Amino acid sequence: MKLKSILNQIIKDTFVKAGIEAKPISVSEASKPEFGDYQFNGAMALSKKLGKTPREIASQIIANIGDTELISKTEIAGPGFINIWLDSKWVASRLDEMRLDDRLLIEKNTTPMTTVVDYSSPNMAKQMHVGHLRSTIIGDTLVRLFDFLGDEVILQNHIGDWGTQFGMLIAYMESSGEDTYSSLGDLEQFYKDAKIKFDSDSDFANTAREYVVRLQSGDDYCLKLWQQFIGVSLTHCEDIYAELGVLLGRNDVRAESSYNECLPAIAKELKAKGIATESDGALCVFVDGSDTPLIVQKGDGGFLYATTDLAAIKYRARELEAQRISYVVDARQSGHFKQLFDVAKRAGFVNKSVILEHVSFGMMLDKSGRPFKTRDGGTVKLANLLDEAVARAKQMIEERGTQKPEDIDEVAHTIGIGAVKYAELSVNRQSNYIFDWNKILSFDGNTSLYLQYAYARIQSILRSHGTKLEGKILLIDELEVRLGVMLLKIEDVLRSASRESMPHYVTSYLYELSTLFMKFYEHNPILKNNVDPKIRDSRLLLADLTAKTIRQGLDILGIKVLDKL
RNA sequence: GCACUCGUAGCUCAGCUGGAUAGAGCACCCGCCUUCUAAGCGGGCGGUCUCAGGUUCGAAUCCUGACGGGUGUACCA
Numbered sequence: 001m002k003l004k005s006i007l008n009q010i011i012k013d014t015f016v017k018a019g020i021e022a023k024p025i026s027v028s029e030a031s032k033p034e035f036g037d038y039q040f041n042g043a044m045a046l047s048k049k050l051g052k053t054p055r056e057i058a059s060q061i062i063a064n065i066g067d068t069e070l071i072s073k074t075e076i077a078g079p080g081f082i083n084i085w086l087d088s089k090w091v092a093s094r095l096d097e098m099r100l101d102d103r104l105l106i107e108k109n110t111t112p113m114t115t116v117v118d119y120s121s122p123n124m125a126k127q128m129h130v131g132h133l134r135s136t137i138i139g140d141t142l143v144r145l146f147d148f149l150g151d152e153v154i155l156q157n158h159i160g161d162w163g164t165q166f167g168m169l170i171a172y173m174e175s176s177g178e179d180t181y182s183s184l185g186d187l188e189q190f191y192k193d194a195k196i197k198f199d200s201d202s203d204f205a206n207t208a209r210e211y212v213v214r215l216q217s218g219d220d221y222c223l224k225l226w227q228q229f230i231g232v233s234l235t236h237c238e239d240i241y242a243e244l245g246v247l248l249g250r251n252d253v254r255a256e257s258s259y260n261e262c263l264p265a266i267a268k269e270l271k272a273k274g275i276a277t278e279s280d281g282a283l284c285v286f287v288d289g290s291d292t293p294l295i296v297q298k299g300d301g302g303f304l305y306a307t308t309d310l311a312a313i314k315y316r317a318r319e320l321e322a323q324r325i326s327y328v329v330d331a332r333q334s335g336h337f338k339q340l341f342d343v344a345k346r347a348g349f350v351n352k353s354v355i356l357e358h359v360s361f362g363m364m365l366d367k368s369g370r371p372f373k374t375r376d377g378g379t380v381k382l383a384n385l386l387d388e389a390v391a392r393a394k395q396m397i398e399e400r401g402t403q404k405p406e407d408i409d410e411v412a413h414t415i416g417i418g419a420v421k422y423a424e425l426s427v428n429r430q431s432n433y434i435f436d437w438n439k440i441l442s443f444d445g446n447t448s449l450y451l452q453y454a455y456a457r458i459q460s461i462l463r464s465h466g467t468k469l470e471g472k473i474l475l476i477d478e479l480e481v482r483l484g485v486m487l488l489k490i491e492d493v494l495r496s497a498s499r500e501s502m503p504h505y506v507t508s509y510l511y512e513l514s515t516l517f518m519k520f521y522e523h524n525p526i527l528k529n530n531v532d533p534k535i536r537d538s539r540l541l542l543a544d545l546t547a548k549t550i551r552q553g554l555d556i557l558g559i560k561v562l563d564k565l
Numbered sequence: 566g567c568a569c570u571c572g573u574a575g576c577u578c579a580g581c582u583g584g585a586u587a588g589a590g591c592a593c594c595c596g597c598c599u600u601c602u603a604a605g606c607g608g609g610c611g612g613u614c615u616c617a618g619g620u621u622c623g624a625a626u627c628c629u630g631a632c633g634g635g636u637g638u639a640c641c642a
Contacts, residue, residue, distance in 0.1 A: 026582070041584050044622065054622080078585050079622075123642075160642065256642090282640050291567065291638075298640045305642050332636055334569060362570090363635085400604075427578065430570080432635070434577065438591095443604035445590035446578080453604060461601050496581065508579065511589085518605065527601045565604075 001094065001105045004038075004492045006070070007084065011040055014064035020057070022046055027084070029489075033478075036073070036083035037485050043080040054080025088475040091484045095473045098487065099545045104552055106491045108150030116154045116316045117143050119328035120241075120248055123160035124233040125169060127187040128240050129379040130372050130435075131330070134361045137424040137558070139328035140246040141503045142359065144556045149498055154320055155252035158312060159237075161230050162257040165191075167212030168198050170225040175204065184232045188381065230255075243386050244417060245558055259311035263303040266311050267296050275347050287339045294339040309340050313356075314349035324355040326501060331360040331430065359501045362432035372435055389416035392441055402565065411562060415449060416441075418559040422448035425557055426507035446511040448559055451550055454514040456565040457521070458547040462540070463563075464527055469544055471537030479520040483542060486513050487549055494556070503557065510553045517546045 007027045015024050025042040043058040050057060058076045065071060072087035098105045119139020122128050147153045172194035173184070184190055197204050214222040234253065241248050267283055270276035276285045281299035294306050316322045327337060337358035344350045364372045374380050393416035397403050403411050423440040426447075427433045443449045462469075475481045490509070497505035525531055526539040551561050 028581075028584085031585070031587095035585075039584085044584075047622070081585065163642075280639075284639075289568080293639065295640050300640085302640085304640065306640095308642095330636095331570070333642090335637055336642095338569090360570095396604090402602085431578095432571085436577075439577065442591085447590090449604075450590095453602085457602055457605085464601055500581085502581095504579085505581080508589095511579095515589085519607090521601085522597095522606045525601070529600075565602075 001098075001488060002107070002491055002495070003488050007038055010065060010068060010071070011042075011061065014061045014066075017064040017066075018060045020046070020050065020060070022049065030083060033482065035077065035081070036075075036085040038084040038086070040082040040084065043082065047080070058082050086485055088481045088484070091481065091488060092473045092475045094488055095475075095484055095542070095545060099473075099541060099548070104490060104549060105488075106149070106494065110150075112150050112152045113146075113323045114152045114154065114321050115146050115324040115326065116156055116320055116322040117146070117326045117328065118156045118158050118312075119143075119326075120237075120246075121158040121160065121329070122237050124230050125160070125163070125165050125187070126191060128237055128382040130364055130382060130385055131379065133382060133385070133420075134364065134424050134429070135328045135330070136241075136244065136246055136248075137421050138359065138361060138429055138503060139326075140244075140248070141425055141506075141557050142326060142328065142498075142501055143247055144558060145494060145498050145503070145506070148556055149494060151324075154316075154322065155248060156312075156316070157248050157253045159234070159253055159255045161255040162260065164212050166226055166229070167210075167215060168194050168208040170215070170222060170229055171204060171208040171211050172197060173229055174225060175207075184229070184236070187233060187236060188379075240382055240386070243383075244421070245560075247558075254312070254315075256305070256308050259308050259315070262311040262315075263307045266307055266314070267303070270296055270310075270343075270347055273347060275343065285339070285343050287342045290335060290339055294336075294343055306336070306340065309336075310344060310347075310349060313340065313344045317344075317350040317354055322354060324357070325350075326357050326359050328359045328361070331362055334358055334360055357501060359429070361429040365432050365434050367434060367436045369434065386417065386420065388437075389420045389441075392416065392437060393419065396441065411565075414560045414562055415452065418448040418452065418554075421557060421559055422451075422507065425503040426511075428504055429502065446507065448554075451510055451514050451554060452559075452562055453565050454517055455547050455550045455554075455561045456563060458517070458543045459563045461526055461543055462547075465540055469537070469540050471534060471541065473541050473545075474535065474538040476535070477520075477524055479516070479523055480539075480542065483513075483516050483520050483546065486516055487545055490549055490553070506553055506556060510550055513546065513549060513553075517543070 004027060008024070011024045011027060015022065024040070025045070027038045027040045030036045030039045040061070043061065044054040046057055047054045055076055058080045061082060062074050062076065065074065070087055070090040071084055073085040075083045077083050094105070117139050119142075120132060120136040122132050143153050143155055169191070172190070175197075198208055199205075211222050215226055234250070238250070267276065270285060271283065276283050276296050278284070279293065282295050283297035284293035284295050286293045295304055296307050296310070297303055313325065316325050329337070341356040341358075344356070345352060350356065366372045372380060390412050394408060394412035397408060397411055397415065419440045423433075423435065439445075440447060441449065443453055473484070475484045493505055493509040497503060521543070524539060526536060526543065531539075554561055
């Protein structure tokens with residue numbers, strides 16, 4: 001439920017009733033429990049405009065709140081804050097509705113927005129490395145989030161499958177003559193070997209160069225080799241996707257090369273519209289605020305990634321009818337996207353109303369704050385990173401010794417992959433972040449394990465109880481009320497995370513929810529002997545609803561829960 | 566040089582459209598398991614929110630400048 005909107009509407013109504021001619025600002029969550037559940041801080045700002053003291057305005061607002069079942073108490077505090085307490089009976093009955101609803105009272109958008117999410121986008125010439133992790137994980141969460149809230153989501157994996165290096169790669173693949181799949185088992189090595197041969201063997205280099213030309217002119221033989229190469233490389237990516245449990249599949253691939261045919265028309269159209277002009281022999285679009293232009297066509301007639309991106313954005317807006325296009329790409333390309341969006345709108349490839357956003361993110365750094373590399377300075381392959389995560393998780397649970405031997409591998413996988421994903425998602429995506437194994441695989445603090453532990457603890461209580469849950473939720477203790485209100489906030493959190501493409505809003509919420517539950521649990525016994533049956537039933541229901549909310553939140557993050565830890 | 570971005574506790578990070586005494590986790594110190602998972606909970610220590618101005622009743626948040634870090638800067642993607 002959209003709790004904040006409901007409260008905002010109440011405040012808005014009081015403005016009308018009181019004849020206050022101003023637009024109220026939004027209520028905000030109370031900064032402290034003593035200040036209630038929500039607070040309205042708009043009275044101070046209106047003081048000058050209305051010629052009244054903030055406290056006068058505040059009391060005018062309060063006087064007009066009238067009879068509403070969801071607010072139990074209001075007060076004017078300090079200079080003119082209005083503190084608002086929700087009625088615990090009202091909260092309790094909403095929670096009773098929530099636990100009977102699969103969607104936890106989270107509404108589905110009545111008018112779905114067609115949203116394209118462009119993410120992962122690995123280069124087919126190389127193995128996936130840690131640089132692809134953030135895009136893949138953040139993008140996947142956005143897809144799940146948008147979809148859950150009811151938007152029409154279209155996944156786009158804009159794989160890099162075109163460029164001069166493929167001439168060399170297919171020539172080398174041909175000459176190595178081995179079984180293609182196994183020889184491409186380590187793409188990184190394959191690329192290096194090809195490069196060595198290219199640099200040392202002039203006949204091979206000539207063949208490679210010839211293959212680039214033949215490839216670009218549509219030669220059947222080279223195209224066949226190239227398709228074979230891309231096919232194998234893509235399968236490697238799919239292995240990683242399966243390991244990570246992300247949604248991307250072969251149907252979501254819309255490769256760079258698929259836009260090749262449209263590129264001349266894009267350049268022509270930009271030129272015809274007078275948007276692109278020639279400069280130093282290249283066809284360029286100059287954009288206000290950038291001193292370097294977006295180059296649409298090279299001096300030699302070739303096209304660049306900017307042209308491909310323009311073709312792609314046009315395809316997404318026109319063919320896919322996207323109303324929102326999100327590019328989950330690292331922050332270094334912010335300049336490029338600024339130009340791209342400007343040109344796309346100016347050229348009319350995309351309507352003005354379409355939301356174009358660069359969901360940018362920072363770099364992954366190691367513990368000492370340097371770019372995350374292997375000991376010898378190479379890029380860390382994603383496959384190795386994920387293997388290490390699972391291996392470390394396995395070691396931990398073996399030491400703990402609470403899992404059955406046959407379950408260990410699966411549990412280790414859930415924990416290890418979950419920890420890596422959560423680490424990516426829980427920090428503000430815009431800044432660089434430090435990747436530290438000890439931190440991400442910890443049970444303390446804002447980690448996936450802490451949430452999984454909270455969930456597992458609740459499952460354990462439910463198992464001990466055994467029988468079906470009964471009764472109603474009663475909110476008596478202060479911690480119960482706070483937990484209850486927190487549970488009702490989930491939709492507001494998901495909505496703002498979706499609006500701003502900020503997955504860490506969700507992780508922060510889940511962490512706060514889990515810590516609140518832990519406190520509640522420590523202070524309010526559930527199954528102990530002296531607990532009144534009605535209260536016991538209520539607390540069981542509250543625990544169960546908390547678990548469901550954690551599970552739903554983690555599901556949107558693409559992280560699995562465990563019944564036992 | 567120019568552009569973008571960041572600067573919050575010893576470390577890693579939250580802090581939403583400006584609001585009350587700036588919050589977590591780690592580390593360090595102290596307490597809590599005969600009973601629901603102690604991978605937990607409670608308490609303590611720790612801050613000139615880089616600095617200087619400005620706007621405002623009110624600034625970590627907005628604006629300007631300085632300093633410091635990162636990134637990008639014409640035919641690679």
